[in-house]
Amino acid sequence: MTSTRRRAGWLPLALFVVAAAWPMIAEMSGNPFWTVLASRMLIFAIAAISLDLILGYGAMVSFGQAGAVGIGAYSVGIAASHGLNEGLIVLPLAVLASGLFSLVTGFVAVRTRGVYFIMITLAFGQMIYFTATSLSAYGGDDGLTVWSRSTIFGSGILEDERVFYAFVLILLAAVWVLARLLVASPFGKVITAARQNEARVESLGFDIFAHRLAIYTISGAIAGLAGGLLANHAEFVSPAYMNWQRSGELIVMVVLGGMGTLFGPIAGALAYLGLEHVLAGFWQHWRIILGPLLILVVLRAPGGLGSFIKTRRT
Amino acid sequence: MSLMLMAVQSLNGLQLGILLFLIAAGLTLVFGVMDFINLAHGVQYMAGAYFAVTAWLLTGNFMIAVILALAASLAFGLLLQWLVFRHLMGRDHLDQVLATFGVILTLNEAARMIWGPSPLSLPIPEALSGSIVLMPGLLYPVYRIGIIAAGLAVALLLWLLIARTRVGMLVRAGATHAPIVAALGINIDRLFAMVFGFGAMLAGFAGMMAAPILAVEPSMGDNLLILAFVVIVIGGIGSVRGAFLAALIIGFVDTMGRSFATDLMKLFLSPSAANDVGPALASMLIYILMAVVLFFRPAGLFPARGT
Numbered sequence: 001m002t003s004t005r006r007r008a009g010w011l012p013l014a015l016f017v018v019a020a021a022w023p024m025i026a027e028m029s030g031n032p033f034w035t036v037l038a039s040r041m042l043i044f045a046i047a048a049i050s051l052d053l054i055l056g057y058g059a060m061v062s063f064g065q066a067g068a069v070g071i072g073a074y075s076v077g078i079a080a081s082h083g084l085n086e087g088l089i090v091l092p093l094a095v096l097a098s099g100l101f102s103l104v105t106g107f108v109a110v111r112t113r114g115v116y117f118i119m120i121t122l123a124f125g126q127m128i129y130f131t132a133t134s135l136s137a138y139g140g141d142d143g144l145t146v147w148s149r150s151t152i153f154g155s156g157i158l159e160d161e162r163v164f165y166a167f168v169l170i171l172l173a174a175v176w177v178l179a180r181l182l183v184a185s186p187f188g189k190v191i192t193a194a195r196q197n198e199a200r201v202e203s204l205g206f207d208i209f210a211h212r213l214a215i216y217t218i219s220g221a222i223a224g225l226a227g228g229l230l231a232n233h234a235e236f237v238s239p240a241y242m243n244w245q246r247s248g249e250l251i252v253m254v255v256l257g258g259m260g261t262l263f264g265p266i267a268g269a270l271a272y273l274g275l276e277h278v279l280a281g282f283w284q285h286w287r288i289i290l291g292p293l294l295i296l297v298v299l300r301a302p303g304g305l306g307s308f309i310k311t312r313r314t
Numbered sequence: 315m316s317l318m319l320m321a322v323q324s325l326n327g328l329q330l331g332i333l334l335f336l337i338a339a340g341l342t343l344v345f346g347v348m349d350f351i352n353l354a355h356g357v358q359y360m361a362g363a364y365f366a367v368t369a370w371l372l373t374g375n376f377m378i379a380v381i382l383a384l385a386a387s388l389a390f391g392l393l394l395q396w397l398v399f400r401h402l403m404g405r406d407h408l409d410q411v412l413a414t415f416g417v418i419l420t421l422n423e424a425a426r427m428i429w430g431p432s433p434l435s436l437p438i439p440e441a442l443s444g445s446i447v448l449m450p451g452l453l454y455p456v457y458r459i460g461i462i463a464a465g466l467a468v469a470l471l472l473w474l475l476i477a478r479t480r481v482g483m484l485v486r487a488g489a490t491h492a493p494i495v496a497a498l499g500i501n502i503d504r505l506f507a508m509v510f511g512f513g514a515m516l517a518g519f520a521g522m523m524a525a526p527i528l529a530v531e532p533s534m535g536d537n538l539l540i541l542a543f544v545v546i547v548i549g550g551i552g553s554v555r556g557a558f559l560a561a562l563i564i565g566f567v568d569t570m571g572r573s574f575a576t577d578l579m580k581l582f583l584s585p586s587a588a589n590d591v592g593p594a595l596a597s598m599l600i601y602i603l604m605a606v607v608l609f610f611r612p613a614g615l616f617p618a619r620g621t
Contacts, residue, residue, distance in 0.1 A: 061408050108605045112612055115351050115407055115551060119543040120608065123601050126540045130597035137590050244540065248415045255412055285427050291420030298413040299401050 012176075012263055019169055023162040035165050036233075041273045042168045043229045046175050048253045048265035050222035055251065056260030057183055058215055059195040060110070061118050063247045064125030068098040068220040070242030071128060072227025077144045077237030087150030087158065091228045098224025099217050101128070106216040110209060125244050132239040143238030150232055158232065168229055172266070175222055179262050182218070191215050252294060318452055323573045324566070329458050331565025332465030336520035337538055338545040338557040339472060340513025346552025347489045347509050348403060351410050354394070354417040355517055355542065356535030362387045362518025363525040363534065364425060367434050376439035383522050384515055391514020395507050403506070418536070425532040433529035436522075461523045468519065469558055476554060485509055489552065541568075544600055548607050550614030560615065564600050571596040 019042075026034035047069050054060040072094035079090045105124045112120055133141045149158040158164045182188050194201045194208045202208055231237045240246075249272065257268020279286035341355045365383035373379055398417060402410045438457045445453040476482035488495045488505055496502040521535070528534070545564050549556030576592030583591060607615060 055408075061411060063411070105605070108609050112608065115345065116547060116608075116612070118351065118407065118411060119547045120604070122540060123544050123547070123604055126537075127598050127601035131594050134593035134597050135590070136593070244536070245418075248411075248418075251408075251412065252415070255408065285423050287419045287423040288427065291416045291418070291423065294416030294419065295398060295413050298409050298416065299398075 016169075016173060020166075023165055032161070035161050037273075037277060039161070039165045039168050039233055040230075041270050042165070042172045043226050043233055044250075044253065044273055045266040045269040046168075046172050046229070047223050047226035047250055048257070048269040049172075049175055049179050049262055050219045050226065051250050052254050052259055052262055052265040053179055053182070053219045053222070054216055055254055056262075056265075057188065057195065058191050058212060060212065060216065061251070062109075062121040062216075062219075063118050063244060063251070064105075064109075064121035064123075064128075065219075065223055065250050066242045066244065066246035067125035067128040068102055068223035069227040069230065069246070069250075070132060070239070071098045071101050072224030073231040073237045073241050074132060074138070074144075074227075075224070076150065076228045076231040077146050078138055080146045080148070080150075080231075081138065081144060085148060085151050086154065087152050087232075090150055091225065094224045094228030094231075095221045096224075098227065099221030102220025102223075103213070103217045106213045106220075110212045110216050122244055122247070125242060125247055129239055129242040129244070132242060139237075141239065143236055143240070146231055146235045146237060149235065150228075164233070168233075171225065171229070175225070176262060176266070179222075182215075183262070187211065187214070256297065318449075319573070321449070321452060322454065323569050325454060325458065325462070327566035327569035328562065329461050329465075329565070330569055331562035332462055332469075333520050333524055334538070334541055334545050334565055335469060335558050335561035336465060336523070337517045338542040338549070338561050339469075339554055340516045341542050342546040342549070342552055342554060342557045343485070343509055344513050345546070347485055348506050350399065350403060351407055351414070352399070353411060353414040353539065354421070355513070356537075356539030357418055357421045358387065358391055358394075358514045358517040358535070359521040359524075359538055360425060360530075360532070360535040361390055361421070362521030363436070363530045364429055364434075364521075365390075365518065366522040366525050367429075367436050367530050370436055376437075379436075380522055384519060387518025387521075388511050388515040391518070392507060392511040394514070395510045399510065400503070400507070422532045422536075429530075429532075431532060433531040435530060436525040438526045457526060461527075464523060468516070472516075472554060481505075481508075541600070544604050546614075548604055548614055550617040553614070553616045556614055556616030564603075567603055568596075568600050571599040575599070 019038075022038050023035045026032055026038070047065065050068075051062065051065045054062055075094040075097040076090045079085075079093060084090060105121075109117060109120045109124065132138075138144045148156065149164065152158060152167075158167060183192070190201060190206050190208075190211050194206070194211065198208060227241070230241065253268035253272045254265045255268070256271065257266065258264030275290070276286070279289055283289075337355065337359055340358075341352065344350055344352055344355075362383060365386040366379050369379035369382040369386070370376065373382070394417065398413060402413055438455075442457040442460045445455050446459070448454050474482075476485060484495060484500055484505055488500075488502060492502055495505075517535075520538075521530075541564065545560045546557050548564065549558070549560030572593075575596035576588055579588035579592045579595065582588075611617075
């Protein structure tokens with residue numbers, strides 16, 4: 001028990017060190033593009049953590065997380081199209097907008113359970129998707145180009161891919177620490193307890209709906225941060241970010257990495273995007289490999305690929 | 315003139331509603347009877363359309379193509395059930411979602427590989443081409459009326475099958491008391507497979523009907539799948555009657571919203587603002603409707619008994 005716990009404690013730190021050195025590795029090996037790819041992976045890791053908070057800890061299978069990501073992305077994109085570029089304003093704006101969206105839709109979605117929850121979050125995600133495609137003032141179907149990356153205190157340091165990577169890595173670490181504190185807090189304990197036995201938690205006097213709505217909102221807000229970063233990374237915003245297949249991919253990342261671990265989803269995001277990058281480089285029809293692989297994993301290894309690192313599922 | 319447009323759009327709404335019902339019926343039956351959430355149901359709609367196009371290219375006859383494609387859809391549904399879905403019965407909903415998501419990725423890509431990424435089309439059969447005069451000055455394509463008629467006929471058939479036959483009785487019993495039905499000596503697995511194949515065939519039929527008026531392309535089922543989800547959530551999961559009414563409501567509201575939201579907004583906003591807000595509002599309309607319905611009736615408008 002102690003040995004697994006210690007291993008689980010050291011592994012993230014070791015990986016963080018490797019991650020911090022990554023741009024150097026990329027440049028020394030003559031592949032500076034690796035830094036750009038890695039930034040994208042880390043951004044999706046943030047989104048995956050946000051989903052794990054509700055999926056892994058709250059057992060709420062949200063199929064609309066890409067909608068929250070997209071709102072964050074569009075907040076940055078729309079603000080930029082009006083000339084507002086300051087990252088210390090637009091990133092919090094992205095967080096706020098997605099959090100607000102999750103709060104409002106959560107009032108309906110969180111009241112429901114199981115399949116209803118899946119379908120409702122799916123529908124709300126699609127609602128945002130279609131809304132974005134009909135926003136003709138902001139590019140509609142074609143998307144919206146973000147002409148320059150967000151500034152930090154007015155300086156354009158994020159234009160440098162290495163600085164941007166470091167920025168994303170720090171935010172990922174912060175989100176990870178925050179999420180860990182959150183699930184370990186009394187608030188988080190209520191969420192996990194309610195997953196195991198709703199009636200008992202209810203009879204102890206906790207308002208489960210309020211707790212679930214809160215974690216759903218927080219999760220959406222973090223997804224919004226990921227979206228804001230994604231808009232900066234691609235310097236482009238498009239409705240495709242919100243397509244429900246993106247939500248499905250996020251679920252795949254979380255489940256393959258091992259849900260309810262916070263660390264697993266990071267690994268899942270890296271693995272999924274890495275696999276995508278490699279397979280797509282070989283063959284345009286790479287999904288024909290990914291699909292059956294996914295089916296096999298679900299049928300044969302329900303615990304996810306991360307289950308060998310940490311089997312604790314409180 | 316505006317009244318005329320209203321009449322045409324009502325018919326278009328009815329026709330979309332009928333298509334949605336054909337997809338939603340299978341989805342809601344499979345969920346109601348087997349507690350199985352099948353994201354890949356939209357793929358079966360796509361498959362039906364592709365089968366019809368292929369069969370038409372081979373035979374050149376629309377009716378024969380439809381009959382062949384129906385058989386192929388049924389066989390394909392049973393094959394998927396045998397290969398993948400039967401292993402997911404009784405599993406966590408999350409597992410079902412993930413595995414069926416994998417099926418979607420696989421089959422959309424397979425369609426892209428086999429038939430290519432560009433849209434195919436199925437010509438409207440000779441007998442159903444042209445338009446007829448419904449009212450003085452109101453022309454409506456015969457084929458679309460054919461879709462409405464065929465869909466209503468299938469809905470009636472489905473109702474007779476479920477409410478009036480022995481198989482229907484077993485399906486209804488299996489939905490609420492599967493172990494007892496099994497204990498009475500009924501092969502419940504075969505019953506479930508049958509429901510599944512039938513649902514796949516209905517979705518495939520919707521795909522065939524839609525093929526001449528919509529583009530046949532990979533991922534064509536994805537958007538309709540979401541609409542079908544909205545339908546069965548509003549109608550009450552597991553309820554075929556609820557699915558029928560909700561499908562008509564959704565088809566009607568969506569079509570009307572898309573035709574009139576911009577004009578309606580012009581009453582309140584400047585024309586340019588209305589042109590921006592109108593389409594956005596129109597595409598949100600059915601989801602707002604769903605949210606309102608669920609806020610007051612979390613189990614949908616017509617919850618199936620026993621759930």
